[in-house]
Amino acid sequence: xxxxxxxxxxxxxxxxxxxxxxxxxxxxxxxxxxxxxxxxxxxxxxxxxxxxxxxxxxxxxxxxxxxxxxxxxxxxxxxxxxxxxxxxxxxxxxxxxxxxxxxxxxxxxxxxxxx
Amino acid sequence: xxxxxxxxxxxxxxxxxxxxxxxxxxxxxxxxxxxxxxxxxxxxxxxxxxxxxxxxxxxxxxxxxxxxxxxxxxxxxxxxxxxxxxxxxxxxxxxxxxxxxxxxxxxxxxxxxxx
Numbered sequence: 095x096x097x098x099x100x101x102x103x104x105x106x107x108x109x110x111x112x113x114x115x116x117x118x119x120x121x122x123x124x125x126x127x128x129x130x131x132x133x134x135x136x137x138x139x140x141x142x143x144x145x146x147x148x149x150x151x152x153x154x155x156x157x158x159x160x161x162x163x164x165x166x167x168x169x170x171x172x173x174x175x176x177x178x179x180x181x182x183x184x185x186x187x188x189x190x191x192x193x194x195x196x197x198x199x200x201x202x203x204x205x206x207x208x209x
Numbered sequence: 210x211x212x213x214x215x216x217x218x219x220x221x222x223x224x225x226x227x228x229x230x231x232x233x234x235x236x237x238x239x240x241x242x243x244x245x246x247x248x249x250x251x252x253x254x255x256x257x258x259x260x261x262x263x264x265x266x267x268x269x270x271x272x273x274x275x276x277x278x279x280x281x282x283x284x285x286x287x288x289x290x291x292x293x294x295x296x297x298x299x300x301x302x303x304x305x306x307x308x309x310x311x312x313x314x315x316x317x318x319x320x321x322x323x324x
Binding site: 126128130135136137138139140143145184186188199201202 | 213215242250251252297299301303311312313314315316317318320
């Protein structure tokens with residue numbers, strides 16, 4: 095069975111400092127992993143995805159994530175936070191060999207940026 | 210532009226009334242989904258469909274109904290049987306094969322408030 099755990103429900107950083115949002119997953123097969131961002135009262139937008147190619151994945155808005163199979167982690171990072179990064183972030187795992195319904199969402203991490 | 214359109218964005222309902230939320234996509238995706246999001250929580254799957262004229266219950270299908278008569282359309286009806294319908298509803302679509310497998314494309318959401 096698949097599962098995903100976002101280790102922090104809320105992260106607060108100062109503008110210009112690094113961002114780290116942590117995600118651990120469990121999957122019986124070869125997982126696809128995704129990070130989505132949601133601004134208030136909006137839909138979710140894909141930040142980046144891992145689908146078995148390079149383990150270091152670069153996404154939009156300067157975000158990147160590294161797939162570490164030995165640690166079953168897919169943490170999201172950004173070198174320097176911007177005020178516009180304040181949003182909710184979701185880590186998602188899907189199993190490429192199961193039906194399209196097997197898409198599991200983490201509970202989300204709210205990122206706050208201090209001026 | 211290709212994408213997913215949800216309507217209405219805001220909807221108010223009196224207790225005992227059924228309401229239907231619209232979801233249309235022009236991405237040529239086979240799979241479509243409905244999720245419910247409550248404040249401070251992640252996404253919960255209501256219904257999904259992988260092909261026209263077929264759909265399956267998700268984790269919280271009670272009090273909801275759907276249809277999939279066309280590939281482009283996947284409307285959700287919130288019935289009077291749903292005990293606590295006030296929430297933010299998100300529609301999504303995804304390809305079921307190829308490079309984009311497992312990646313979800315979201316609409317902007319519909320906020321339903323029961324008065």
